[in-house]
Amino acid sequence: MSVPHLSSSASPQEIAGVLGDQGCVVVDRLVEREVLEQLRGELAPYLEATPVGTDGFSGRRTRRTGGLVARSTTARELVCHPRVLAVVERVLAHTTRFQLHLTQVIAIGPGEPAQPIHRDQWAFDFFPFPTGYEVQCNTLWAMDDFRAENGATRVVPGSHRLADRLRFREEDTEPAEMVAGSVLFYTGSLYHGGGANRSERVRMGLNLTYSVSWLRQEENQYLSVPRETAQTLPKPLLRLLGYARGAYALGYVDDLRDPMEVLCPGSVQRGFGEPRTPPGPRQAGE
Ligand SMILES: O=C(O)CCC(=O)C(=O)O
Ligand SMILES: [Fe+2]
Numbered sequence: 001m002s003v004p005h006l007s008s009s010a011s012p013q014e015i016a017g018v019l020g021d022q023g024c025v026v027v028d029r030l031v032e033r034e035v036l037e038q039l040r041g042e043l044a045p046y047l048e049a050t051p052v053g054t055d056g057f058s059g060r061r062t063r064r065t066g067g068l069v070a071r072s073t074t075a076r077e078l079v080c081h082p083r084v085l086a087v088v089e090r091v092l093a094h095t096t097r098f099q100l101h102l103t104q105v106i107a108i109g110p111g112e113p114a115q116p117i118h119r120d121q122w123a124f125d126f127f128p129f130p131t132g133y134e135v136q137c138n139t140l141w142a143m144d145d146f147r148a149e150n151g152a153t154r155v156v157p158g159s160h161r162l163a164d165r166l167r168f169r170e171e172d173t174e175p176a177e178m179v180a181g182s183v184l185f186y187t188g189s190l191y192h193g194g195g196a197n198r199s200e201r202v203r204m205g206l207n208l209t210y211s212v213s214w215l216r217q218e219e220n221q222y223l224s225v226p227r228e229t230a231q232t233l234p235k236p237l238l239r240l241l242g243y244a245r246g247a248y249a250l251g252y253v254d255d256l257r258d259p260m261e262v263l264c265p266g267s268v269q270r271g272f273g274e275p276r277t278p279p280g281p282r283q284a285g286e
Helices: 012-022 031-047 073-079 080-089 235-241 260-262
Strands: 024-027 061-064 096-108 138-143 183-187 203-212
Touching: 012 024, 012 080, 012 183, 031 061, 031 073, 031 096, 031 203, 073 096, 073 203, 073 235, 080 138, 080 183, 096 138, 096 235, 235 260
Parallel strands: none
Antiparallel strands: 024 183, 061 096, 096 203, 138 183, 138 203
């Protein structure tokens, strides 16, 4: 089965619809390729300074550069891309709040073998989430053209409904080929992995992932974004970083204070409430 593609004008409903059906979808040319070039420029010193991975999963010829909210204004814009957030809101509609899970430029170097096929939600200690209960909605923005040859992400469309802990061979997967500026959306339950880079050049992708706010974030945003920087950021972005209560009370500070109030005193009213309406308790026997 091949990887579904939608045009840049696709609505959040359409994108979320295909995601629900296939577990992955590419939206072609969602931003101009210049936006990703700008990102690359802002991050250049960090990209150069990042060491390669130390194990087969992170990739011994792959550099993973994070902390992107602190390091790049373009990354902030992409984290808050309105269409992306509208898709995430639909895919994770069963929770009261979602959050930014990690920000990472993944630069796969020439000669890197294929990454093992996995589900990103295995990061949560392999907890077997029920099929259909998505805990992550992820994006991978192509900073270069993604081709099978240079390590385009390998995906197994429809695999979000399969059993857990399966193994796949390369021939069971499809390359998510796309031009720079396009974005691959995939759920935390989709089997996928970085492709082998058989080209002469590095393949760069920007991984921005979102998770339900009752799970621990993979990238620690409180320490990745220095407090002084955080205090200058817009509130919607801060809430995505985790300066908000998940569900009813998760993450409160001392005397039931909202973390936003601690970061930016005077900005939030006292007391709980305000997140999206939760499913709420039901009467026993209902
Ligand atoms: O870089 C890619 O194409 C995907 C990498 C990936 O899936 C991961 O590191 O979890
Ligand atoms: Fe992954």
